[in-house]
Amino acid sequence: MIKGIAGSVIVAIGALTALSVLGLDLAPLLAGAGIVGLAITLASQGVLGDIINGFLILLEDQYGVGDVIIVGEVAGFVESMNLRITQLRNEEGRLITIPNREITIVQNLSKEWSRVDIMIPISHTSDLDQALSLVKQTADDMRSEPSWRDFILEPPSLLGVDQLDHVGATVRIWIKTLPLKQWEVAREYRRRLKFAFDKAGINIGVPQQSLQVQSALPIVNMSRNNATSRHSFRDETDGSSNDKIPHQKP
Template identity: 45%
Template sequence: MEVMTGWVYQTGWKVFVTVGICLGTFMMIRRFAPLAIRGTVKRQMKHKRKVEREKRVKTLVRLITTTSGIGLGILAAFLVSQQVGINMTAPLVGFGVFGIAIGFGAQYLIRDIIAGFFIYLENQYNVGDVIRVGNIAGGVEEISLRRTILRDLDGARHVIPNGEIRIVSNLTQEWSRAHLNISVAYKEDLDRVMALMRKTWEEMTEDTNWGSFIISKTPWLLRVNEFGNSGITIKMVGETHPIKQWDVMGEYRRRIKRVFDEEGIEIPWPHVKLYYGESMPPTR
């Protein structure tokens, strides 16, 4: 008991103070970092939409709290080891030699961290965005300096090292675009069809349930796009708020199908017309 009491008076209180300071610093960072980051992002992105600012804040808060937690944990372990009499010089020297040995193997790790730094710096994407990397597309669940985690529509969780990301497509940054190709039969009056398509879009913008998702009050692109094998394809494009384009396209397809049915407009399906050439003269 006397030994324990002596240790507490001589060394233990230093350990408790060190751990307390590091833990308190971490708690303060968790408490005040979101406020500071939110204010900074609001000033720097004042012309951006609120949803974009919130995604940026969420991403930066997670980065700073995680990085500071790891750094303070390492610092606390180093200081405590010195206070309890553990000589860290020899292990550090040994680790330095070992580090040289594995340095070549750490090249990929360093590459991932550098790539992650530029992802944050350039605001390429944030948590909550939907991105495409190569042939993988999904929502961004988590970003760190080393890797990005995506969740696709099937629920699969993809872990992608940042150094492997060469080209990334952000499908939901600032605004999105509903892009529809709708086919009608060759016999239909295209001016009438396009007028109905425009009217259906404009009615959606006035709908209380859907208007808040749509930016373009009328399609900014509506044209004949292709003469297909079975019908004529009409392309229609309109802008929506981020990540709402798929909902808007699904609802628009439902509505335009109903309008076409009511107006007697045929939606083509694949079919083949056989032609045998000129008819042969009747044989006698």
Template identity: 40%
Template structure:
């Protein structure tokens, strides 16, 4: 339809027409300039309140799960898989591990809630503006798939780190064996674990590469001592000497809280070429089995010497043959 020709209007008439059309223009654009911004502001406020409430709830739940029971610094027995003795050994490290786990787990959950709410809010705002979400979601799916293939190891590291903390497989201050890395855990994060070995080297291990863990700081440990005696020694006397040495060690005030039971003689471990090997074992608090074994060696050595029982040493019998040369016998 052709547009009718409008003759120019005087200034006063144009102002009158503009004033007359203003209510219609406002009515048509009210949704764009007033309702939509109000709806967006309402969405932002509601999502912000939900995020604040969720973070508060996550913080309280995590602190409630990880907080110690009873006196401050004392762990709940058997709750985290660690005996009371190891945590009482160093309360500051136990508190540090607990706080780190709570902080990290809370941070991860809070970040997850924030991301979910941000995506939800963005989708709702775009819907209010009138932008179609179908093509955007399809594009985001393709991009997310590409990123997922490229960052598989990174995702595995983060998931493994989260599970390590939630399951409390090990924490700061624990002595662990992660394969090549053996030592004390100095830091554990979502992606990396830092282990200080015996020589002072600091290992940085990706959590996704931790396939198995031996934690020497959980529940209890065992000191095992193999003692070799001569074949002519009376084994009943040897057993009694070893038991007396172990009992005396437990009665020592310096080791009273370290040994969890009386040392026991397990019996003959092997029959070697140089002597009979008898095994002595005792349960200890974690990480103290090595010091207990060293002290047991000293006491057992003194007790065997006092009882006149020889500790055998390698012995070899050498046969020497002195044959005269054949020329000498021929001359005779």
């Protein structure tokens, strides 16, 4: 970025020096250039805002080419940047161009170091202490191997039971890694932890629900009541019909 700015300044100075050597009066030219520059500045305030914000991003070293950042709802790998725009390449290969003035809050996922943040739900029927021991032991064994020792910067930190709900007990662990290595470490750690859980018979927590049915009305045996009602109705019908039949003389 500095090379580009310095090159533009050198070219401008060289052009003015050449015009001066040729005997041209530079005062009217500089005055006209000042007026044109003012008009351009007023007409392109958005571009000026991009340049100022881009300069501050570079000065404060918020991110650079090669970092993975999140800007608003957009995330990706910083492929190129200058004083006016920042270009990201997302996981689908799309090139996203963002004007620097639109970058107000940025999350840098690869600044100096990264972290694996994993939350593992353990079922209520499993041994929680055994699960905690396996979660920590699996991470420590992975860090002790030469192929992963350089990626994991510090001993893994087991935070313990972070949540307790209908799914089960959620265990949380942090693993500090090199920049951009957190996803690779997390994938391998999940694979090893799955094998360790299967061997120990520990189940992953799943959502559970219970259903209770209650009624405010008493339970009535409808078949018995119906049979009793029909019997009573038949008796009453028989009695009433006998009363209504007149006695005939022989």
